[in-house]
Amino acid sequence: MQNLFKWILRFKAVKSRKTYFSNIRHHEIMLSDQKRCDGYRIAISTGVHNGQHVLDVGTGTGLLARFAAQQGAYVTAIDNSCKILRVAKSHPESIGITFKRMNSRMVKDYFDVIIFELFGSFGLNEGVLDTISDLRYRCLSQNGEFLPDSFELFCEPVHISQFYNILPLESFGFPINMPIQWHKIPPECVTLLRDPVPVWTCKFQDAIEIPLNLFPFETSDVPDAWAIFFRASYRGVTVCESLPFHPYSHWNIPIFKTTLRQVHLKIVDTFLPETWVILSI
Numbered sequence: 001m002q003n004l005f006k007w008i009l010r011f012k013a014v015k016s017r018k019t020y021f022s023n024i025r026h027h028e029i030m031l032s033d034q035k036r037c038d039g040y041r042i043a044i045s046t047g048v049h050n051g052q053h054v055l056d057v058g059t060g061t062g063l064l065a066r067f068a069a070q071q072g073a074y075v076t077a078i079d080n081s082c083k084i085l086r087v088a089k090s091h092p093e094s095i096g097i098t099f100k101r102m103n104s105r106m107v108k109d110y111f112d113v114i115i116f117e118l119f120g121s122f123g124l125n126e127g128v129l130d131t132i133s134d135l136r137y138r139c140l141s142q143n144g145e146f147l148p149d150s151f152e153l154f155c156e157p158v159h160i161s162q163f164y165n166i167l168p169l170e171s172f173g174f175p176i177n178m179p180i181q182w183h184k185i186p187p188e189c190v191t192l193l194r195d196p197v198p199v200w201t202c203k204f205q206d207a208i209e210i211p212l213n214l215f216p217f218e219t220s221d222v223p224d225a226w227a228i229f230f231r232a233s234y235r236g237v238t239v240c241e242s243l244p245f246h247p248y249s250h251w252n253i254p255i256f257k258t259t260l261r262q263v264h265l266k267i268v269d270t271f272l273p274e275t276w277v278i279l280s281i
């Protein structure tokens with residue numbers, strides 16, 4: 001019964017994400033994130049070489065595919081959304097790139113480099129772990145690489161600017177042991193209380209253990225909230241991140257409003273943010 005419920009939630013989430021990404025407005029926001037675009041351009045200029053076979057998973061408007069094509073690679077670019085692929089194909093520098101409307105599960109060939117940007121505000125909620133785990137065994141050639149190649153998830157105590165300072169439930173006398181749900185706020189309203197330490201890391205090349213129960217380090221300051229951020233890197237260099245460092249990224253920051261100094265992050269399903277809660281330890 002619980003599995004059926006989870007399946008329905010997943011089905012609904014996949015459908016709403018398809019609708020979301022077929023809307024060009026959301027891609028305009030991603031393309032305007034200079035920090036993200038520069039990070040990928042630099043990483044692709046290091047990791048992709050002339051004559052290599054490259055797969056761009058979830059190509060959207062084709063930005064990463066064009067960076068790879070500029071390196072002289074043979075590029076196949078796929079996306080679930082037919083509408084956004086038409087936009088990708090219309091770009092004059094897309095000539096020579098093979099665009100296909102398909103889900104990554106339908107890809108059959110092998111590639112030297114698989115590039116992707118499948119990160120939502122929660123880092124893992126666009127199905128990146130499922131997609132990459134599947135492609136790793138079926139489509140990555142021997143000595144092939146993922147770009148980005150590693151991922152860090154953060155759950156950090158933060159201060160929130162006055163503008164967003166909604167009081168947490170516990171300040172109204174509610175018990176602190178109930179699960180705390182998230183809000184999303186712009187990164188410029190968040191200040192970190194310490195140097196961030198990842199609560200979970202993975203290498204996309206390896207078999208990945210899905211995070212379920214995470215215990216961030218306790219904080220000595222009283223926070224306004226605990227916030228989720230992520231960072232994706234390639235060969236140790238940041239490709240994209242939602243950490244609230246200036247210049248800010250386009251990703252909003254999920255925050256759990258609580259002044260608790262020691263918390264426990266529980267993730268039932270990485271793909272479904274509604275299952276992410278914070279509990280007191």
Ligand SMILES: C[S@@+](CC[C@H](N)C(=O)[O-])C[C@H]1O[C@@H](n2cnc3c(N)ncnc32)[C@H](O)[C@@H]1O
Nearest residue numbers: 021030058059060063079080081102103104117
């Ligand atoms: C965050 S956008 C990134 C778009 C583009 N790569 C960029 O960097 O601007 C993710 C895109 O991946 C597509 N997508 C997500 N999962 C996919 C999958 N498993 N197979 C094919 N396309 C997928 C979505 O439709 C969406 O267009």
